[in-house]
Amino acid sequence: MKKILIVIIILGSLMTYSCSKDFGSMNDDTKSPITAIPEAVFTNAQKEYVDLMATPNVNTNIFELITQYWAETQYPQESQYELTERNIPRNWWSTLYRNVLANVLDAEKGIAAEVTPLPEDVKVQTNSLAICKILYVKAYSDLVVTFGDIPYTDAVNIDETTTPKYDDQKDVLYALIDTLDQALGSLDADYESTMGDQDLFYQGDVAKWIKLGNSIKLYLGLLIADVDPSKAATMVSAASPLAMSSSDDNATLYYLTATPNTNPIWVNLVQGGRDDFIPTTTLVDAMENLDDPRMDIYFANKIDGKYLGGTPGTGNVYGTHSHPGDGLKATDFPFTVFDYAQVEFLRAEAVERGIAVGGTAESHYNNAVTASILQWGGTAAQAATYLKQPSVAYSTATGNWKEKIGIQSWIHFYLRGFDSWTQQRKLDYPKLEAPQLAVSGYPVRYTYPQNEYTLNEDNVEAAASKIGGDKVETKLFWDKN
Secondary structure: OOOOOOOOOOOOOOOOOOOOOOOOOOOOOOOOOOOOOHHHHHHHHHHHHHHHHHOOOOOOOOHHHHOOOEEEOOOOOHHHOOOOOOOHHHHHHHHHHHHHHHHHHHHHHHHHOOOOOOHHHHHHHHHHHHHHHHHHHHHHHHHHHHHOOEEOOOOOOOOOOOOOOEEOHHHHHHHHHHHHHHHHHHOOOOOOOOOHHHOOOOOOOHHHHHHHHHHHHHHHHHHOOOOOHHHHHHHHHHHHHHOOOOHHHOEEEOOOOOOOOOOHHHHHHHHOOOOOEEEEHHHHHHHHHOOOOOHHHHEEOOEOOEOOOEOOOOOOOHHHOOEEOHHHHOOOOOEEEEOHHHHHHHHHHHHHOOOOOOOOHHHHHHHHHHHHHHHOOOOHHHHHHHHHOOOOOOOOOOOOHHHHHHHHHHHHOOOOHHHHHHHHHHHOOOOOOOOOOOOOOOOOOOOOOOOHHHHOHHHHHHHHHHHOOOOOOOOOOOOOO
16 A cells, blocks of 8 residues: 655744845745745644554653553553543644644644635645545544543633633533534545645545545434434434445555654553553453454464463553554554444444435444454455354344444454543443552543643543542543444
8 A cells, every 4th residue: 555755844944134234035935935935734643643543651641541452561550540640631632633623723723824826726725625624523523532521612722711611521522523524525535635644545536535524423323322323323324324335445654664654552561662561361361262363463373372362450461461463563554543343343333323325234243353363464255254254243242233233343443542441331232340459440531631720720620520520430421332
C-alpha cells in the first residue's frame, strides 16, 4: 500500500523590526511562510490524533493495560489503575483539546478564508471543511466517552475565557451528531477536496471520507442504543448503507522508517529501550483456548513451546514471559483508527438490536472476524477454519450475542486500547476484573485532570458533582448495562 509522507509543520516566531528608513522588501524573508498552509495544519491534527491512539506511553494512554492486553513488568502502577501519579488524564485531555481539536479549527479557518472564485472551487472547499468536521467530531466524542461532562461551548477559545464551563455529556454528544450530519450532508463525491496528500488517511478522497463519516455515525448511534433506542435506530439505519464496505476503506496512517514519522510503539519500546510490557494471561489464554491464528502475530517469544502471559496489576519479569509481536514494533507498522471489521461488528450488533441494516447478525459477525484475520496478516483459509470452531461460530458459541461480539471485537482491537475500552463498556464483554492490587474498581471513565481543580475549580467541581462524583467507577450516561 502507498505510504504517504507525513508532513510536520514547525511554526517559527516571526519578528518585526522598526527602521528609520524604508528599505522596501529587503527585510522580508521570502523563504519563511507567513501563515501555515491550512491543509498541512490538518495533517498535524491527524498525526497527533493517530499518535495518541497508537502510543503505549504510560504518561498518556494506558488503555492497553485497562483492557488487559498488556501487563507491566517492573512498574505496575498503571495496570493497577493509578492515573494521577503521571497526570495521565491531563495529558490525554490536553492532547485532544490542544493538539488535535485546536489544529482542526485552525485548519478550518484557513480553508474557509481561501478565495474561491468559481462554483466548483466552492464545492472543493466545502468538501475540505466537511472533512475537518468529521475528524473534529471523532476527537471530541472521544473526550466525551472518556470523561463525561466536558467543556464544549466555551472550549478551544482562550480569547473568550480561560475558565470554560462544562457542558452536559449528552448535550455535547448530540451536538456532535448534528455536526456530523451537517458535514455528511455537505460532502459531494463528484468534486475533489483541497487536502490531497496532506490527508494521511485517504489523500483527499471524498468518497472515502463519506464512508468514514457514516461509519462514525454508525458507531455513535449504537453507543447511545441503550439510552435512546429510537434515535439510535434512525442513525444506524441511515448510516449503515453508506459506511465502510471493505478493508480498502480503513482509516489507516502508514508510518515511515525514519524519525520523527515512526510508529509510537517503536519509539517507546524499541528506540526507548523499554521492556515494560508483556501480553496478559487474560488475552493469551483466551486466544489459545480459541486456537486463534493471530497469536503468532500478536505475540513473540514462546516459553517451553507456548506463549506465556503475565498477571495484570503485578510486577512481572520480562525475560520469563512472552513479548508483544516483533512485527508490531517495526518503525513503519501502520496504525488504523477505524476499519471495516469494526463496522461489521457494529452491523451485527445492530441486527441483534432489531435495527434494519440488512443481512444477519451471523453474516456480519463472520465478515468482521474474517476481515480482522486478513487485516492482521492471516489467510482466508485460517479465517474459515477459525469460524467453524464451536467456540467461535456465531450460531454455536456459548453466551449471548453481546458476549460473542464483545470477545471477538476485543481480540480484533489489540493495540487499539481506547476502542476496545469503549466497546467493552458498552457490551460488558469480555468480563474484566480489577487486579487484586488495583487502587480502584475497574475504570469506566478517566477522572478529570488535576490541574482543572487549580485553574477551573468551580466549573470542574460542578461537573464532578453533576455526573455523580469524579471517580473512575462513575458510569457515563450511555453506559447503562
